[in-house]
Amino acid sequence: MGIPGYERRRAEIVHQTELLVSSLTDADLGIQVPSIPDWTLNQLLRHLGHAHRWADTMLRERLPEIDFSRNEAQRVSSYVGETPSVLVPWLREGAASLAEVLGEVDPEEMIAPVDGFPGPRVWSRRMTHETVIHRWDALNALGLPFTLDPEIAQDTLREWTGLALPYAFQRWPAETAPLAGTGTVHLHATDVEAEFVIDFSGQAPVVREGHEKASVAVRGPVVDVLLTVYRRRPVEGLEVFGDRELLDLVLDRVRF
Incomplete structure (x- = not known):
């Protein structure tokens, strides 16, 4: 897709x-x-x-x-x-x-x-x-x-990684500062080909597409994943593997 x-x-x-x-x-x-x-x-x-x-x-x-x-x-x-x-x-x-x-x-x-x-x-x-x-x-x-049509949904998620995420770091540096130097978050849609790894090891997030091991991984239908990162629904109901505290910090600090 x-x-x-x-x-x-x-x-x-x-x-x-x-x-x-x-x-x-x-x-x-x-x-x-x-x-x-x-x-x-x-x-x-x-x-x-x-x-x-x-x-x-x-x-x-x-x-x-x-x-x-x-x-x-x-x-x-x-x-x-x-x-x-x-x-x-x-x-x-x-x-x-x-x-x-x-x-x-x-x-x-x-x-x-x-x-x-x-x-x-x-x-x-x-x-x-x-x-x-x-x-x-x-x-x-x-x-x-x-x-939501899956093709549009995966693009909504992709835009969040490419626009909303860096915007949050530029617009609210004090809020997002605790994320710098933490770890990696893997967003994995299970119903379409959409996987993103967000690397917070530096001062600003770096996003890579594809599958790789991360500090914490979130798996589920693409609409549920995108609504979670947009803070429209709780993470409960999605599969979470790894550092749940890092995931909660990201969802708490990154807004758009």
């Missing part, structure tokens, strides 16, 4: 958004989101829609660097009392517009680049998995089942 390509990710932003909004019929958007307790479902949906629009704006204006001042995704406290009839069309519109502009730009163009990588490619992937994780947040809040 390969890594989803650019066109697949463009389509997936719309698809994942549609799966999300289809679960909102008659939903009470004022309920708390257990995985993000500071937000209501209303605010979570506004967060996601604003994230789509932020990426869209940077790509449409072909900004040479990321403009964080335009990101409204964290400023959602004022959104209360909204209904699905208001938010569903708004979410669909934002996802469709983002997919549209991703189809209009060159995937290799250095628009709003991330760590030296072309922005269109990075943002197509980032917004796909942003939508995946927040769809889970919403369905979990509503008590509804969550399923």
